[in-house]
Amino acid sequence: MQGIQSSHAPQTLQAAPEASSRSIGANRHDTGVQFTVKIEDYRQTMQIFNDLARSKDIEVKQESDVHDYNDYGGGDGLYNTIQFSFKPNNKDGTYSPALQMRISDFHREFQEQLREAGIRNYAPEE
Incomplete structure (x- = not known):
């Protein structure tokens, strides 16, 4: 199951502009x-x-x-x-x-x- 979570997160981050990818990753982890x-x-x-x-x-x-x-x-x-x-x-x-x-x-x-x-x-x- 860990692999599913790991493989899903990079796709989300790649779709975001470079400047905001860090905050999106943090928000997904911290706010849900x-x-x-x-x-x-x-x-x-x-x-x-x-x-x-x-x-x-x-x-x-x-x-x-x-x-x-x-x-x-x-x-x-x-x-x-x-x-x-x-x-x-x-x-x-x-x-x-x-x-x-x-x-x-x-x-x-x-x-x-x-x-x-x-x-x-x-x-x-x-």
């Missing part, structure tokens, strides 16, 4: 989150996600929520892949350094809380 969990872990995962976003004062926008019957490494079954973007807090559509730090903490703490709850994220970790 995607996770894949077994369907039975969906509610608890969303509770963890929403509680953490609220505690970090981070506004989110759900981009997609897809149910899929597959085997992502946990055996054949129903999985949910959810993708969110974090909303910028500056009027010009950028992210303040304080928000970027909270988002970075969010990524780390979300994975930790999933592990503590015994929930496996089958999406590649960033």
Whole structure:
């Protein structure tokens, strides 16, 4: 799965002008989150996600929520892949350094809380 993420990112960066490719790569990494969990872990995962976003004062926008019957490494079954973007807090559509730090903490703490709850994220970790 790591290869899929790696091969997708360079295509995005190549399509952008040289001057903005660095910020696009950073924004894709820093301002979104995607996770894949077994369907039975969906509610608890969303509770963890929403509680953490609220505690970090981070506004989110759900981009997609897809149910899929597959085997992502946990055996054949129903999985949910959810993708969110974090909303910028500056009027010009950028992210303040304080928000970027909270988002970075969010990524780390979300994975930790999933592990503590015994929930496996089958999406590649960033």
